[in-house]
Amino acid sequence: MTEAPEAIRVLLVDDHPSILWGLEKVVESAAPAMRVVGRARSCGEALKAAQATLPDIVLLDLDLGAESGIDLIPELKALGRCRIVILTGARDSDAKRRAVLAGACGFVHKSASADVIVDAITHVHAGRLWLDSDDVAGMLVAMSSADRAKSQRPRRAADELTPAERKVIGAVAQYPSSPNKIIADALHISGHTLRNHLASIYAKLGVRCRLDLVFYVRDHPLDRLSSA
Known part of the structure; x- marks a missing residue:
């Protein structure tokens, strides 16, 4: 008698409790093939839950x-085993492009x-991507547009930082x-302080x-940023 495959371990991350509840019911409906091992409503909660539960x-x-x-x-990718499926409410090709470049496997x-x-x-757990043709086409267009726009990206004055x-x-x-934790440790600051700094930096640099941010600094090294 063959042994039943182990259930896919799923971590749910959304800031709306009602959506978390609905997603949990969806995953539970596919038992015993998969099960929910954690829920989170913020990046901090998600990272802690992922470290504790090691989701697939x-x-x-x-x-x-x-x-x-x-x-x-x-x-999440630094934890070594999980694959990421993005839950989205809008057809935002740019966000999808950035998510794929960061390591997401589907939408x-x-x-x-x-x-x-x-x-x-199920497909992403098996090592496949979950992207429709419109997703792929949209991301290719967005990536091409981003490449053409690099030289036009506005520079912010260095003294704003x-x-x-x-x-x-x-x-x-x-x-x-x-991971943010490694960067925070290198700077001798807390993860919360790092996230606050990043939010301010994002706003200033657009x-x-x-x-x-990595792409921005690559294209516009800080020592070359000029005052507006």
Whole structure:
């Protein structure tokens, strides 16, 4: 008699309790093939839950209130075993492009049926991508447009950045794929302080996540930023 395969371990990350509840019911409907091992409503909660439960799949909302789920992807990937399926409420090709570059393996719209969500989890767990043709085409167009726009990206005055923020940018550029904890430890600050600095930096430089910040610094080194 063959042994039944182990259930796919799923971590749910969304800042809306009602959506978490609905997603949990969807995953439970596919038992014993998969089960929920944790729920989180913020990046900090998600990272702690992932470290504690070691999920196979993280179903991640990109919009976590004041936080971007994209910034969480490298930290989740650093745990070594989980694959990430993005939960999205909008057809935002740019966000999808950045999520894929950060390590996401698929996308599921929040309006998708339970069967589609279960299929996405199953396929990504098996090592396949879950992207439709429109996703692929949209990301290719977005990536091409981004490349053409690099030289037109506006520069912000260097004096808008505080010394602490410049140190954070330097550390992010030095450790582009490292979890926030490693960067915070290198700077001798807390994870909360690092996230506050990053939020301020994003606003000043007009970027939306760590991946964008790395690209920005690559194209516009801090020592070359000129005053407006």
